[in-house]
Amino acid sequence: MRNGVKRIPGGVHPDPRKRTENLETVVMPLPAEVVLPMQQHIGAPCEPTVKKGDRVCVGQVVGAPTDRLAVPIHASVSGTVKAVGPRLYAGGRHITSVQIEADGEQTLDPALAPVSTRDPAGMIASVRDSGIVGLGGAGFPTWYKLTPPPGSTFDTLVVNGAECEPYITSDYREMVEEPIRIIRGIKLVQQMTGIRRVLIGIEDNKAHAIDRLIHASERDSEIDVLSLRTRYPQGGERQLIYAVCGRIVPAGQLPSAVGVLVLSVNTISAIAEWFETGMPLTSRRVTCDGGVVAEPQNVRVPVGTRLGDVFDFCGGFTSHPAKVIMGGPMMGVSQFSLDNTVLKQTNALLALAPDEINQDAESVCIRCGRCVTACPMRLMPSTMNRLILDGKSEEAAAVWHLNDCIECGCCSYICPAARNLVQSFRYGKAEVRLAERRAAQAAAAAGEEK
Numbered sequence: 001m002r003n004g005v006k007r008i009p010g011g012v013h014p015d016p017r018k019r020t021e022n023l024e025t026v027v028m029p030l031p032a033e034v035v036l037p038m039q040q041h042i043g044a045p046c047e048p049t050v051k052k053g054d055r056v057c058v059g060q061v062v063g064a065p066t067d068r069l070a071v072p073i074h075a076s077v078s079g080t081v082k083a084v085g086p087r088l089y090a091g092g093r094h095i096t097s098v099q100i101e102a103d104g105e106q107t108l109d110p111a112l113a114p115v116s117t118r119d120p121a122g123m124i125a126s127v128r129d130s131g132i133v134g135l136g137g138a139g140f141p142t143w144y145k146l147t148p149p150p151g152s153t154f155d156t157l158v159v160n161g162a163e164c165e166p167y168i169t170s171d172y173r174e175m176v177e178e179p180i181r182i183i184r185g186i187k188l189v190q191q192m193t194g195i196r197r198v199l200i201g202i203e204d205n206k207a208h209a210i211d212r213l214i215h216a217s218e219r220d221s222e223i224d225v226l227s228l229r230t231r232y233p234q235g236g237e238r239q240l241i242y243a244v245c246g247r248i249v250p251a252g253q254l255p256s257a258v259g260v261l262v263l264s265v266n267t268i269s270a271i272a273e274w275f276e277t278g279m280p281l282t283s284r285r286v287t288c289d290g291g292v293v294a295e296p297q298n299v300r301v302p303v304g305t306r307l308g309d310v311f312d313f314c315g316g317f318t319s320h321p322a323k324v325i326m327g328g329p330m331m332g333v334s335q336f337s338l339d340n341t342v343l344k345q346t347n348a349l350l351a352l353a354p355d356e357i358n359q360d361a362e363s364v365c366i367r368c369g370r371c372v373t374a375c376p377m378r379l380m381p382s383t384m385n386r387l388i389l390d391g392k393s394e395e396a397a398a399v400w401h402l403n404d405c406i407e408c409g410c411c412s413y414i415c416p417a418a419r420n421l422v423q424s425f426r427y428g429k430a431e432v433r434l435a436e437r438r439a440a441q442a443a444a445a446a447g448e449e450k
């Protein structure tokens, strides 16, 4: 084991609250039904391939990709399709969804079989068929990441075991429970990409996980386990690359620009499972925690399970939650309904008590500069916030690099005036995107008139 080579700039050190870290993962009994939104990736929504009344098996494709950044969606239970239609999700978007009533049989799709190809291009194509996306992030399709853009090459695989957000222990439990599977997944990624050098970055508050992976990789001279100083947001791709390799990803570019491929431990395990069993991504481990959850634990659930069903399995609520979040408290998304469902990228479900959320009223900026010190991207959060509130989002982007913001929430967390900083940055970015789209449409219309 080595220590990380660099300390990330900025960042904060929130109370970790990882009280589920020593609890074995529990498999949840099958829910009565699942609902699968056709968009669980950053690309365009999938096209449903089933209709009401169809019988489906576990692992059968129910949503076909429609662009390069989309991956197929598979049935996570066997049963009967009850409905196909739009449903409202957090963020105010209606997404076409497939609702399946489970028959309790879990009949497997007879076409499922281990992946036999070992040709790199064929292996990467098969990862697309698996439906795997980054299991803790925004849903970036893993197959797409495995091929560097033209003009760049990978020389290093960075395995993300940092898991720096409070409460979440989903990656930690994978490292403790399945270290050998992670190593098998790493070898498959090496075969697909030709990468030899592998660095596994784990924060130093996860000593047991570090031990397990050192032990599992002791015969592999190409794999190094690095202990990183605990600091949020070290699990961000750019921050992790800096911490383990000392390389800086240029603004607006991808990790491949510095020769690095980053995959999380759970994503790598899912790759191993796909190749060994042929089972696509239909279930995942979710940390269910928060002050009002009666029995916090890590639960393996079918993708598409209702949030309410997961909380009920964890003993329900001891009092009414002040907030329900999908993901962590720093970057997660608030949920308006327990009828929303677990997605492929859902690593945690939190039901928080009033004293776990910031309920202070926003007040004026006192120009203390703490947000600037905390920003891991070296941005000027207070300045960008003022510009966006003044209707000058485009200036915030053009002059103050708004689009480099990774929405980590460090500035909001540290601000003594409880300014809604990261919320304003999301709004400002949406405004910039809208302005760009309108400009492109206007240019296209002008071109047609000529």
Ligand code: SF4
Residues within 6 Å of the ligand: 364, 365, 366, 367, 368, 369, 370, 371, 372, 381, 382, 414, 415, 416, 417, 418, 419
């Ligand atoms: S931390 Fe808050 S109060 Fe301090 S400068 Fe930033 S926005 Fe202003």
Ligand code: SF4
Residues within 6 Å of the ligand: 374, 375, 376, 377, 378, 379, 380, 381, 404, 405, 406, 407, 408, 409, 410, 411, 412, 421, 422, 425
């Ligand atoms: S949310 Fe954006 S501006 Fe705020 S600290 Fe994170 S990267 Fe910096």
